[in-house]
Each structure stands twice: as C-alpha cells, then as structure tokens.
Amino acid sequence: MTLEQYLRRFRNVSRRTLVRLKRIPGGICCNGVPARTVDPVSAGDCITLTEPAAEHTLPPLTTCTVPILQETASWILYDKPDGMPVHPSHGHRTDTLGNVFAAAHPELPFRPVYRLDRDTSGICLAAKSAYSAAFLQGRVEKTYLALVCGTLQESGTISAPIGRADGSVIRRCVRQDGKSAVTHYRPLRQDGTYTLVELTLETGRTHQIRVHMASLGYPLAGDTLYGGSIAHFSRHMLHCCRVAFPDPESGERITAECPFQACEAYFAAAKI
Structure with missing residues (x-):
C-alpha cells in the first residue's frame, strides 16, 4: 500500500x-x-x-502545580482540581490547565483530548502532538463519580436527547429536538442525603451527566444550575475517576485511576 x-x-x-x-x-x-x-x-x-515548532503557546502558569498521574512523550494525564478551567476563556486567560501545561512544555501547543467543566475534578488527558491528539479522539473510555441528591437505589441507563435550554447560553436540558445522549449509572453508597454514583457515557454532550441526573430527579450535590443542594458543597460534585485508552505509539492499553477526594472526605466525616 x-x-x-x-x-x-x-x-x-x-x-x-x-x-x-x-x-x-x-x-x-x-x-x-x-x-x-x-x-x-x-x-x-x-x-x-516531524511537526513544525509551535507558533502559538499560552502564557505559562508557574505559581501553582497540578499533579501528573502519568506522562510519556506522546501524552500527559493530569489530576485536574475543581475550580480550574481546562481552556483559557473570558475571565480565565492565565489560570487554566493549558497555562500549567505551557509552563512545563513551552515549545508545544496545548491539545486536551477532552474537556472537563471548570468545577469538575479528576483525570484530564492532553496530547503532545497533532498525531496523538487525532489518534486518541473517540478512543478514551472515561468513568465518572458523582454525588447526587437523594437516595438512588437501582442502576440504569438514561437515553434522552440534550439541547440548549431556551433563553440560555449555558444551560442545557432534555428536549426531543436535541442531540442523542446515553448515560449509564450505578449507585455505590448512600447516607440518606446523598448517593455516590458511578457513571459511564456513550456520548459526550455538554453537561450530559448533570442534565441527565437532574432529569431523573437526582441533581448533583452543589449544582445550582440544575437544582442541586448547596447545603454541604459549593461546587457540583463530579469527578473523572478512571480512564483507559490505547497508547498512540505502542498500542498498549493504558489505564489510570484517581480517587474522588472531596467525596471520600465527606463520607469519612459522616462515618459512612
């Protein structure tokens, strides 16, 4: 050939x-x-x-560090904290994960393979070349943990299309003319107020987990945008806890895990 x-x-x-x-x-x-x-x-x-040298890089952020779970010449896995955006945007030009990457790799453009919301914590994968970024697209299996309001007893699947809510630039909702979205969920533990849920996605719509769980009657704790209680948390309690993907160079299956520390601290304090 x-x-x-x-x-x-x-x-x-x-x-x-x-x-x-x-x-x-x-x-x-x-x-x-x-x-x-x-x-x-x-x-x-x-x-x-051989790629040309990067023409545009982000200003480096050197005043803080983000834990690195694994790193190779092709990719890097960060344990992103809540409150940190992945990409620069209005109001966040120099305090993002991209700026942290730029401090360590000023010669490379920042290529996140997928995006986590600012207040979503956990594993974030970035590619170090255009080839690795293209290779990894659609090949990353992600597992999330969410703390939802209420007591959820049964596992299940939500298959409901998601679209932009009328009159809002940010908010999404379940609507028949939206894009197809499928979420699988499994409850892990409860304390009478919240339930810790494991989730996997077949699609990657904006706010998919937050919208689907709210539509089921179990909004995420701390998620004011979709009706979650802020009694114990000031941000939505969502965390990317596990990823698996093929290495772009060797084809080896890479897996990584990261604990949901904020949730573990809550259950430890409640002695559940």
Whole structure:
C-alpha cells in the first residue's frame, strides 16, 4: 500500500495533518529519507513524521502545580482540581490547565483530548502532538463519580436527547429536538442525603451527566444550575475517576485511576 494509505488506515493520521506535513521539508520520511504520500511502503519501514515548532503557546502558569498521574512523550494525564478551567476563556486567560501545561512544555501547543467543566475534578488527558491528539479522539473510555441528591437505589441507563435550554447560553436540558445522549449509572453508597454514583457515557454532550441526573430527579450535590443542594458543597460534585485508552505509539492499553477526594472526605466525616 502507499504511505498515505498506511498512515490513514492504521495510524489514524488525518488528511489535514498529511497536507500540512507535506509542506514541510522533511516532514514525512521513510527510513530517514524524505518520502511522498504516494510512495509504497513495506513491512519493516520506519516512518517519521516531524511537526513544525509551535507558533502559538499560552502564557505559562508557574505559581501553582497540578499533579501528573502519568506522562510519556506522546501524552500527559493530569489530576485536574475543581475550580480550574481546562481552556483559557473570558475571565480565565492565565489560570487554566493549558497555562500549567505551557509552563512545563513551552515549545508545544496545548491539545486536551477532552474537556472537563471548570468545577469538575479528576483525570484530564492532553496530547503532545497533532498525531496523538487525532489518534486518541473517540478512543478514551472515561468513568465518572458523582454525588447526587437523594437516595438512588437501582442502576440504569438514561437515553434522552440534550439541547440548549431556551433563553440560555449555558444551560442545557432534555428536549426531543436535541442531540442523542446515553448515560449509564450505578449507585455505590448512600447516607440518606446523598448517593455516590458511578457513571459511564456513550456520548459526550455538554453537561450530559448533570442534565441527565437532574432529569431523573437526582441533581448533583452543589449544582445550582440544575437544582442541586448547596447545603454541604459549593461546587457540583463530579469527578473523572478512571480512564483507559490505547497508547498512540505502542498500542498498549493504558489505564489510570484517581480517587474522588472531596467525596471520600465527606463520607469519612459522616462515618459512612
């Protein structure tokens, strides 16, 4: 097969990336020699893709650190704290996870594979190259923990479309003309006030867990946007606790876990 066929079919390199690399001298090499995408490749050939230096990086944040769970030359796993946005936005230009990444890797653009809300804590995966980012898209299995209001006894699945709520830029709701969304949930423990729930998603809609659990009558603790109680928590209690994905280079299955410390502290204090 041709070099392009191999890279597209087996290494998940996008056509856009190939077009960009073809414009760079030495951007695509086979066995150390510049190659064209129409050239044939054989078993044992060594293909090298070289990206240009980043043109735009974020201002570095050096006044705080974020725990790193695992890191390779291709990706990095952070334990993102609640209250920290992933991306810079209005009002948050220099205090995001992207700025933390820029302090450690000023030569690289920040490429988060998925986004967590500002007040959602837990595992956040960032790629260190366009190739790794493209390879990992749609291949990351995420498990969440949420503390919801009320006593939830049974496991189940919520399949309900989600769309933007009328008159709001931020708020979402279940609506028939929304995009399909599927959430699986399993209660783990209760204390009569809250229930700790494990959740996995088949889709990745904005605020999906928060909207679906609220529609079921169990809004997240601290989630004022969707009706959660703020009696014990000042932010919505949602945490990405586990991820699994194939390594872009080796294909090895990578797994990582991270405890929901705020929730564990609550149950410990309640002696549940």
